[in-house]
Amino acid sequence: MSSALETLRRDFGGGIIEPGDTEYESASRSVLAAGNPAHVLRPGSIADVRAGVRFAASAGLLLSVRGGGHGFPGFGTNDGGVVIDLSKLADVEIIDKERHLVRIGGGATWGQVAVALAPHGLAISSGDTKSVGVGGLTLTGGIGWKVRKYGLALDNVAAAEMVTASGEAVHVSAEERPDLFWAIRGGGGNFGIVTAFEFVAHPTTDVFYGTIAFPASEAATVLQGWADYLRIAPEELTSTVAFANPFAGGPEAPVEVYVAFDGDDPELAAQAIDPIRRLGAVTGDGVALQPYADTLADGAPPPPGIQFASRSAFADQESVPEILRILAEVRASERSPFIAVRSVGGAVSRVPGDATAYAHRRAELMFVTTAAGPKPAVEAARPALEAIWDRLTPHVTGAYANFLSSATEEDVAAIYPAETYRRLAAVKRRYDPGNLFAGNHNVQPRVRRRA
Ligand SMILES: Cc1cc2nc3c(=O)[nH]c(=O)nc-3n(C[C@H](O)[C@H](O)[C@H](O)COP(=O)(O)OP(=O)(O)OC[C@H]3O[C@@H](n4cnc5c(N)ncnc54)[C@H](O)[C@@H]3O)c2cc1C
Numbered sequence: 001m002s003s004a005l006e007t008l009r010r011d012f013g014g015g016i017i018e019p020g021d022t023e024y025e026s027a028s029r030s031v032l033a034a035g036n037p038a039h040v041l042r043p044g045s046i047a048d049v050r051a052g053v054r055f056a057a058s059a060g061l062l063l064s065v066r067g068g069g070h071g072f073p074g075f076g077t078n079d080g081g082v083v084i085d086l087s088k089l090a091d092v093e094i095i096d097k098e099r100h101l102v103r104i105g106g107g108a109t110w111g112q113v114a115v116a117l118a119p120h121g122l123a124i125s126s127g128d129t130k131s132v133g134v135g136g137l138t139l140t141g142g143i144g145w146k147v148r149k150y151g152l153a154l155d156n157v158a159a160a161e162m163v164t165a166s167g168e169a170v171h172v173s174a175e176e177r178p179d180l181f182w183a184i185r186g187g188g189g190n191f192g193i194v195t196a197f198e199f200v201a202h203p204t205t206d207v208f209y210g211t212i213a214f215p216a217s218e219a220a221t222v223l224q225g226w227a228d229y230l231r232i233a234p235e236e237l238t239s240t241v242a243f244a245n246p247f248a249g250g251p252e253a254p255v256e257v258y259v260a261f262d263g264d265d266p267e268l269a270a271q272a273i274d275p276i277r278r279l280g281a282v283t284g285d286g287v288a289l290q291p292y293a294d295t296l297a298d299g300a301p302p303p304p305g306i307q308f309a310s311r312s313a314f315a316d317q318e319s320v321p322e323i324l325r326i327l328a329e330v331r332a333s334e335r336s337p338f339i340a341v342r343s344v345g346g347a348v349s350r351v352p353g354d355a356t357a358y359a360h361r362r363a364e365l366m367f368v369t370t371a372a373g374p375k376p377a378v379e380a381a382r383p384a385l386e387a388i389w390d391r392l393t394p395h396v397t398g399a400y401a402n403f404l405s406s407a408t409e410e411d412v413a414a415i416y417p418a419e420t421y422r423r424l425a426a427v428k429r430r431y432d433p434g435n436l437f438a439g440n441h442n443v444q445p446r447v448r449r450r451a
Pocket of ligand 1: 030064065066067068069070071072074075076086106107126127128129131132133134135136137138139141142143144188189190192193194195299402403439440441
């Protein structure tokens with residue numbers, strides 16, 4: 001046994017799972033990717049996380065950090081290296097009732113958070129799925145059902161507890177290590193392991209949530225009308241349009257407009273939502289008052305072997321009409337991917353572009369195309385996907401890291417504009433000069449990228 005491994009076994013109080021162990025099969029994989037790591041560590045304390053980081057660094061092994069395990073590129077596992085699985089660090093605790101300050105373990109899921117905060121009449125705008133991790137979603141954005149009113153999940157982070165590449169435990173906030181605090185709000189897992197976040201939660205009532213469906217043939221007009229309306233709609237309203245769902249008829253699938261109105265007043269909700277109902281011939285209307293926690297989907301893991309090719313980008317106001325026109329045209333083809341367009345703007349756009357490492361503040365919309373299926377089917381879909389993106393690329397801005405299944409240099413350049421990347425690289429040099437935390441859309445400490 002190597003001395004690094006001996007030290008780990010001595011210092012680590014959590015679970016160590018290795019090939020041959022009964023739990024290995026499930027512990028080796030993240031939700032969307034299989035892997036064969038040599039050691040899966042499940043820390044139960046900050047001291048364990050520190051021991052795990054020191055072990056990976058001294059053994060010279062690849063390190064993957066797993067929050068909720070939902071990352072599309074499969075960053076939550078690897079072959080032959082170490083996985084630090086944070087799922088045991090999932091406590092949710094209200095630390096300041098007056099300020100609605102909540103401490104959330106770095107391995108918690110948004111379902112755990114919603115359930116823990118509901119009895120206190122609080123919520124955090126996060127994402128749309130219970131099983132998605134607080135860690136991955138928050139560190140690069142967090143577009144949830146209250147995003148227009150409260151901003152991204154990362155906009156509501158007040159502080160974080162972290163373990164850096166040297167194994168040091170640090171507290172970061174606007175006052176303590178502000179460079180690191182800036183970097184972790186958008187820069188992903190590049191700078192260390194967040195063992196806990198401190199979030200400012202917001203008071204919540206039950207909310208009006210559900211889908212309004214329109215015929216596929218009305219996609220073009222519904223999309224344009226929806227985007228025009230969202231520009232002037234109250235910020236209590238957040239909305240997503242999903243279409244070309246292959247499991248609901250592909251090109252014939254209804255256009256589903258998801259609406260979430262942050263409030264329980266039926267008149268105000270109707271005033272906000274009715275303009276959407278008037279966009280076309282409604283074929284289904286499932287909007288109902290419900291607890292915020294119930295708006296989050298369960299998110300059952302896909303069967304093993306199912307792959308996802310997901311790609312995202314943002315639309316600034318001037319490009320919205322053309323991007324939506326292309327997407328509406330694309331959805332009519334048999335080879336269309338599943339498409340979802342999400343409203344952002346509102347509170348997201350009021351944060352200055354350089355205040356956090358999430359740079360796409362001007363965007364009105366974020367959209368995602370997804371092809372899913374067994375590997376051969378996803379491979380077969382790629383040429384059509386590339387053709388679609390060749391049409392979109394001249395009009396789009398950047399990319400949203402949380403909905404990218406690839407991690408090429410072009411992806412990293414799309415996520416981080418040159419100035420953001422330069423600042424991130426400076427922070428990386430300070431806190432992770434050896435690039436121990438490389439399982440992410442990676443910011444290189446040394447190599448300077450072209451501007
Ligand atoms: C079904 C589904 C629904 C989704 N819905 C939304 C949505 O509504 N809104 C939205 O914005 N996004 C959404 N996403 C995208 C989601 O935000 C990303 O997939 C995100 O990366 C998942 O985070 P995770 O912790 O579950 O994943 P992981 O694979 O565990 O982690 C992703 C990345 O974050 C790093 N990381 C995770 N936790 C920590 C931590 N505590 N400290 C340091 N690094 C960490 C990992 O190392 C990895 O690089 C959805 C994804 C899926 C699959």
